[in-house]
Amino acid sequence: MAYSNKVLDHYNNPRNVGTLDKGQTNVGTGIVGAPECGDVMKLQIEVEGDRIVDAKFKTFGCGSAIASSSLATEWIKGKTIGEALAVKNTEIVEELALPPVKIHCSVLAEDAIKSAIADFKAKRGTQIGGQA
């Protein structure tokens, strides 16, 4: 299978790999996927006010899954919660030129963003909007 140059770039130089302290109240953690399906994404956000000041990820999955989550962290860093919730999987598909068989990787990345935000909102005790 031929990967696009952008997928290869994210795979070879993944952005924002790592772990934030999930005990902090301003850190939201989303874990989506399942090991038996071959994809698990963990995406974390650190929020100040309404803005995502840091994002980290770790992904078990194919190159496209790693690239999708790497790209997702890159995109949401610096965005407000509302802007991050507006990120669509189709934009990830387009940016990485994912083939149809890999679209689920982008769906998972979108879910991971929403799941991390939902976790953050739940911690902060506010109304959850736009949960996946």
Add this chain to the structure above:
Amino acid sequence: MSTPIYLDYQATTPVDPAVLEAMLPYFGERFGNSASRGHAFGWAADEAVGVARKQIAELIGASPKEIIFTSGSTEAINLAMKGAAAMYGSKGRHIVTTMVEHKAVLDTAKHLEQDGFEVTFVEPDSSGRVSAQAIAAALREDTILVAVMWANNEVGTLNPIREIGALCHERGVLFFTDATQAVGKVPVDVLADGVDLLCLSAHKLYGPKGSGCLYVRRRNPRVRLVAQIDGGGHERGMRSGTLNVPGIVGLGKACELCATQLNGESARLLELRERFEGQLLGTLDFTHLNGHPVERIPGCSNISFQYVEGESLIMGIKDIAVSSGSACTSASLEPSHVLRAMGVSDELAQCSIRFGFGRFTTTAEVDSAAAQVKEAVTRLRELSPLYEMALEGVDLSKVQWQADH
């Protein structure tokens, strides 16, 4: 970038230069049709086919007359199973095979189910091996055929063919073995092993693609098959069609080379395999060997690198040519049916890679491959949330995963 290191010898093998050399005249001046009885062109082709038949027969302990040429193992499997079912279907309607066969056997068995046969798919043990006792337990009064592979294509596990052959002969049931991965790798003797039907393929033993054969026993018992391809009645009426003379010459030469090199080559490959496995299993944590530790073809290592997804690992070792699972199913993104039947979890099956070593693999290549694999696994585990959780002591089997699409 240099050419990748080829470690996919179970998918196919390069043609040995001596095989290529033997074949070339039959694409050129010796182009005759082996069925042309009236002139020198035909005689030359027929003579070459005769030599090949002998070379193949000698490697597997058969008589030359018992070799039926086909386009490869898939066709030979179809002929053996469908041909036997059609010939002996009035005697019984039950067939026994295993869950770890190649798709060519499984799909043919399913086809026969549609035709009204009953098929029992015997489960292997956790090493992928099917015992003679397990086959015995599946036999019925109306069983007409047992089909058990000699060596598994994904994990390399060898089955106790001689015991299963003896059992089948004792019970008067025909025994077919798909020996595609075994011939030329381990000693095969159809008489001593009690095999009635056996298929092999040239491209798995340093011959060309598109050439293979079916061994069909002629006495004790004399096996008869209903042809699946009708035509001019070639190959004792069992497989019509003009013979692929260059391909057959290549298959013959490849078998001759295997016969002379088998012992030395298998010892060398075993050494390479142990060297490779030692470097990985001995130093990486959460790494498991799939398949039988001992009863295994020498050139095959199937390893699960837990918490690292197989496709991403293959991407990370782009200078090594390997397969995740078998080449025939790796396009489907489905976990391997073989590992599943062995009781390997889907999670671990997603992390498995098959490394295949062969005639042209060098020690330096094995060392380089092991180092590259180690580096990629280490790097990808730093990216893996599962590895992180495992190190934290989280029981991953107890986690509620969110996977609803």
